[in-house]
Amino acid sequence: MLLNALPMRACAPARSALEFTRLFATATPSSEVSSTSSQPEPNTHFRITLRRSAISLPANIKGTLVALGIHRRMQTVYHRHTPDIAGKILRVKELVEVENVPESAVRTKLEQRIERKAPRGYIVARSKFGQLDI
Amino acid sequence: MFGAFRATQPTMVGLLWKTPWKLSRTRKANVRSRLKKVDAVIEAVRASGMQxxxxxxxxxxxxxxxxxxKDKYTVFSRREQGYRKGIHKVPKWTRLTLRTNPKGF
Structure with missing residues (x-):
């Protein structure tokens, strides 16, 4: 029942419970990922975010965004450092924001969505259905 | 004198949009911030080491x-007196790079 589920979501959970759910709900993506080892990981990818829309700009600009795999504003894509990607970024340099990130910071679309998700606010202490995963 | 039916230029002559001849202080600040953002993108690509x-x-x-x-807020125009016009008169100017002038201007 939806009505039964609502108060559960609204009630403030214990602090430790929140932190626990955060463990698998949201891993914060950091721009400067510092590895635990002494030497920092080399940057291998471009993190490209579309900040400005290409609406009513020439078709070659819109096509460049399609080639980069971007189809909406604020979408983030990752591309390996290659000269052709660098050229594409520079073609749309007024529209995008670019960062150099190491391999470990690369996220797929699904991973980005999971990281965006808010923590549920509760944890399942036990279930009569046994050990169900999430 | 006041109200919705007062005699103003927009109500009397129909479609009338006025573009100010120069940018305000705020719009100029926004120009500078956009220029810096484009600089940051170029710098990031340069830092990647790609050629x-x-x-x-x-x-x-x-x-x-x-x-x-002069170059931040105006552009070359061959039709204007003095060969310069406000950069905000250029269509899509916030998403274009208009940094350089033709040779001799």
Whole structure:
């Protein structure tokens, strides 16, 4: 029942419970990922975010965004450092924001969505259905 | 005198949009912030170590702090008196790079 589920979501959970759910709900993506080892990981990818829309700009600009795999504003894509990607970024340099990130910071679309998700606010202490995963 | 039916230029002559001849202080600040954002993108691509022709061309552009105010807020126009017009008269000007002038201007 939806009505039964609502108060559960609204009630403030214990602090430790929140932190626990955060463990698998949201891993914060950091721009400067510092590895635990002494030497920092080399940057291998471009993190490209579309900040400005290409609406009513020439078709070659819109096509460049399609080639980069971007189809909406604020979408983030990752591309390996290659000269052709660098050229594409520079073609749309007024529209995008670019960062150099190491391999470990690369996220797929699904991973980005999971990281965006808010923590549920509760944890399942036990279930009569046994050990169900999430 | 006041109200919805007062005699003003927009109500009397129909469609009338006025574009100010120069940018306000706020709009100029926004211009500078956009220029800096484009500079940051070029710098990020340069820092990646990739080499391509478009990067060479992009690095030839003056950076925001190297540009004189004249180039930031106005562009060359062959029709204007004095050959300059406000950059905000250019269609899509917030998403274009208009940093350099033709030779001799």
């Amino acid at each position: 391509c022709k478009s990067l060479v061309q992009a690095l030839e552009l003056p950076k925001e702090h190297e540009m004189p105010p």
